[in-house]
Amino acid sequence: MITVTGFASVNSGEAVRVSGKTGDGEKFGFLVPSEIFHESGISAGVLPDEVLDLLSDSDKKYRAFCAGRRLLEYGSNSAGLLEFKLIKKGHEKSAASYAAAKLCSLGLINEKSDVIFECDSLIRRGYGRMRIMSRLRAESYSEEALKEASSYLRNTDFSEVVSKVVKKKWGTIPSDPAARRKAVAALYRLGFTSDDIRSVL
16 A cells, blocks of 8 residues: 655646655655546545556656657657657657657647648758658658648649759759769659659750
8 A cells, every 4th residue: 555645736737746655665756747637536645556556657657748848849740750759768658659649739749730841841952752751751740741741742843943953963954864864863862753853854
């Protein structure tokens, strides 16, 4: 059995610190997300040992949430990519999943707007639609966000993007056949389609 001795609000009510001691007399203090605390119905007094597992698990979720929020201060992430980063930092998968879902529900992760921003950023860097979609998949954007990106890219004039890349790299497409083949191959590697490339040939 464990004994819960007190509660304290943390971070403007975002979490509750639950204090107490185990049956061995070891003191504990766990941070429990407010919604989990209220759903649990935990009260002061002597409680079953199973409650200690709940408190420990909830504490891990809250710490993953705080870590995820700090990561977002450095730039946008898809929910999947953020979860991956949290796991890589040592957080348990269940805690990382909770953190990503919670941050999405708070609007701190908005994949639909983030994916368009990412598309525009990659277009400015001179990438074609195939390379962009590959990059977005690697960043673990949801299927819904990927559909949004695909639709956005279909309405983008990549012939203009190809022209800018060609002008920057070669001035014009080389007339020498071997050099021309190399230039076309380079454009394919950047993710441009045959139609995009044909527009500047």
